[in-house]
Amino acid sequence: xxxxxxxxxxxxxxxxxxxxxxxxxxxxxxxxxxxxxxxxxxxxxxxxxxxxxxxxxxxxxxxxxxxxxxxxxxxxxxxxxxxxxxxxxxxxxxxxxxxxxxxxxxxxxxxxxxxxxxxxxxxxxxxxxxxxxxxxxxxxxxxxxxxxxxxxxxxxxxxxxxxxxxxxxxxxxxxxxxxxxxxxxxxxxxxxxxxxxxxxxxxxxxxxxxxxxxxxxxxxxxxxxxxxxxxxxxxxxxxxxxxxxxxxxxxxxxxxxxxxxxxxxxxxxxxxxxxxxxxxxxx
Amino acid sequence: xxxxxxxxxxxxxxxxxxxxxxxxxxxxxxxxxxxxxxxxxxxxxxxxxxxxxxxxxxxxxxxxxxxxxxxxxxxxxxxxxxxxxxxxxxxxxxxxxxxxxxxxxxxxxxxxxxxxxxxxxxxxxxxxxxxxxxxxxxxxxxxxxxxxxxxxxxxxxxxxxxxxxx
Numbered sequence: 001x002x003x004x005x006x007x008x009x010x011x012x013x014x015x016x017x018x019x020x021x022x023x024x025x026x027x028x029x030x031x032x033x034x035x036x037x038x039x040x041x042x043x044x045x046x047x048x049x050x051x052x053x054x055x056x057x058x059x060x061x062x063x064x065x066x067x068x069x070x071x072x073x074x075x076x077x078x079x080x081x082x083x084x085x086x087x088x089x090x091x092x093x094x095x096x097x098x099x100x101x102x103x104x105x106x107x108x109x110x111x112x113x114x115x116x117x118x119x120x121x122x123x124x125x126x127x128x129x130x131x132x133x134x135x136x137x138x139x140x141x142x143x144x145x146x147x148x149x150x151x152x153x154x155x156x157x158x159x160x161x162x163x164x165x166x167x168x169x170x171x172x173x174x175x176x177x178x179x180x181x182x183x184x185x186x187x188x189x190x191x192x193x194x195x196x197x198x199x200x201x202x203x204x205x206x207x208x209x210x211x212x213x214x215x216x217x218x219x220x221x222x223x224x225x226x227x228x229x230x231x232x233x234x235x236x237x238x239x240x241x242x243x244x245x246x247x248x249x250x251x252x253x254x255x256x257x258x259x260x261x262x263x264x265x266x267x268x269x270x271x272x273x274x275x276x277x278x279x280x281x282x283x
Numbered sequence: 284x285x286x287x288x289x290x291x292x293x294x295x296x297x298x299x300x301x302x303x304x305x306x307x308x309x310x311x312x313x314x315x316x317x318x319x320x321x322x323x324x325x326x327x328x329x330x331x332x333x334x335x336x337x338x339x340x341x342x343x344x345x346x347x348x349x350x351x352x353x354x355x356x357x358x359x360x361x362x363x364x365x366x367x368x369x370x371x372x373x374x375x376x377x378x379x380x381x382x383x384x385x386x387x388x389x390x391x392x393x394x395x396x397x398x399x400x401x402x403x404x405x406x407x408x409x410x411x412x413x414x415x416x417x418x419x420x421x422x423x424x425x426x427x428x429x430x431x432x433x434x435x436x437x438x439x440x441x442x443x444x445x446x447x448x449x
Contacts, residue, residue, distance in 0.1 A: 009289070036369035043385075044368070044378040049329045084290075095330055102329040105381065106374035116312065123304060125289045128378070137290070147289035156305050163312045165326045167319075168334040174319035175335075188338050191422035192345055198430075199349045199420075200365030200372050212426050 003023065005151035005280040010142055012078070012153040013130035015275055016121050020078030021115050022271040023094065027071055034097075037104060038063035048107060049099035070097045075120065080131020091122030091188060109168075110264040113272050116160045124153040154275035158242055161272065162233035169229030172267035181226050183218030190218070193260050205261035221259070225252050239279040310323055344433060346419045348380045352410030362413065366395040366402070379415070388415045388438025396441040411446050415439040 026036075038060040045057045057063070073090035077083065095118075098111050127133045128145050172180040174193060179185075191212060192205040211217050228248045235242040253267040266272045289295055315333040318325035327335060350362040364375040382391055396413040418432035 007388055033369050035320050039376070040370070041382075043382060043387075046326075048327070049331065097333075099329045101370075104370055104374055105377040107327045107329050107332060107368070108371070108373075109332060109334055109336055112330050112332055116308075126293045128290045133370075135291075138287075143287060144285070145287040145289060147293065149289045149291060149293070149297075152301065152305075156308070159305075160312060163309060163332065164332075167313070167316045167332075168336070170316055171319055171334050172337065186337065188343075189423060191426055195420055195422065195425050196343060196347060196372065196376060198425075199347055199361045199418075200376060201350075201361050202372055209426060278336060 002148070002282055003156065004148040005282045006148050007151035007154075009125075009129035009134070009145040009147070009150055009282045011278060011280065012121065012150050013128065014278070015136070015154060015157065016080065016083075016126040017078060017130055018271050019114065019121055022076060022266060022269055023073045023118060024071065026114070026265060026281055027067070027074065027097075031067070031071075034067050034101060035060070037101060038067075039103060042060075044104045046105050047099075047103040049102075050096055051099045051103045052106075057103075058100070062214075065071055066093065066100070068096050080127030083127030083131065087122035087124075087126065089122075089124035091119045094106040094122050094263075110266060112164060113161060114142075115274070116164070117157050117275075120153060120156050120160060121219050121228050124156075125149050126153060127167040132146050151184050151280050155236055156245055157197075157275035158235040158279060159233070161249075161276070162235045162245070165232035166181045166266045169226055169232075171228060172229075181219070181223040183220070183222040184213055184224040187212065187215060187218040187224075189259055193262065197261060203261070205259065206239055208259045208261065211259060221255060228252055235276050236273055239281045242279040246273035249273065309432055311419045331390050343423060344419055344421050346417065348376070348383045348415065348417050348438070350392075351416055352399070352407055353414060355411050356360040359414075360407075360410070362395065362399070362407065362410070363404075366398045366413075367391060383415065383417060383438045388417075389441070390439065391415045392439030392441040396443045400444045400446065412440060412442050 026203040037056070042057050070090065070093040073093050076086045076089040095115055098115050102108060102111065102211065103169055128150070129143060130141050134143055172185070176185055190208040194208055228245070232245050235245040242262050249269070250270065250273055253264045256262050256264065257268060311331050315328060315331050318333045325333065327333060327406060332391065350364045351359040353359050364372050367374050369381055382388070389423050392413050392415040395415070399407055399410060399413060415438045417438055418435040420432050424431070
């Protein structure tokens, strides 16, 4: 059995199209928010990741320009234009733009996976099919190319997703030990979230409030999500494991949305789990 | 039809480069997990995080900095965090907590009052004054329907321009 499954060029091509289109619409819809953030109070600036090279925020026009450049590079990468150059440039720009966006006192963890997936796709030969490059090079969108590199691309994306979930699970164990699976942490988190939402002018979820009197429900939800997070790296072992983890993780994010009112847009769009669902079998 | 390979030529160099790049990425993702061993709350990063969400231990009470819109009849209503800045609820919540701790409560109240007047949202048209408050709430009481804080301190208060109190 081969460690890296051989696949056709269409597989990473499809992942590039789906992830690229998702990121493009995600960013474009939030352009106004980013521009306002670039003009917000410098006192809130707490740089993270690569942005730590800055001591104070960029001039707003420079931050706007970098954001807009990431939209352009995102459109080019999604279309598969000069991928060997555009892919790494877009991955670097996107990493900077989202590290900068998360440098104002709060890190939004729903943005890590699409930045990390873009890094993988930007460096992989992900535009050998379903791309302008393929049309130019081979005269067709679906050239008859097969390689271990195409199979390795979703595998690495799954390893990235699995690692981030496993660290999330480890964080819960580090904070409370196995007792986290008892559900009391999750229950109080639901209460804290409902309170914050209401007192900061947003709508809370009715389901979270309705379930609050039933600790046993939270015990089931907490134990299930902890097991799922810690088991997520198994997605790299086998395509059937990957599909099971994808279905479970998607269900977990639907649950978080319904009970806590917290939306993980990339995860809930389903695009994050495409590499797991489309993982090729090893032969 | 002749079967082709990937656009990147296969060979020992490509395999080694791929292994190094994949290994480096996975190491960068996993290394922040070291922060979980620290006793104090470690600062998170991006895109390589240690994902502390939903893991912090909680008590039965919570302290919260937020805004209250005071109406003419003496009643009050929580105001939307968007009056204090962009970036979403949790980002604004952390920013204002820090600013109030640094003594900027009055400045925040004045800024929010000006923004409230400028936006003129129908649901807040009867608000005459904006208070920025530090309050402590009990979860069980809150979930039982009580909005009354255990204690509350006004960190800043400003009239809404153009809606002078009578």
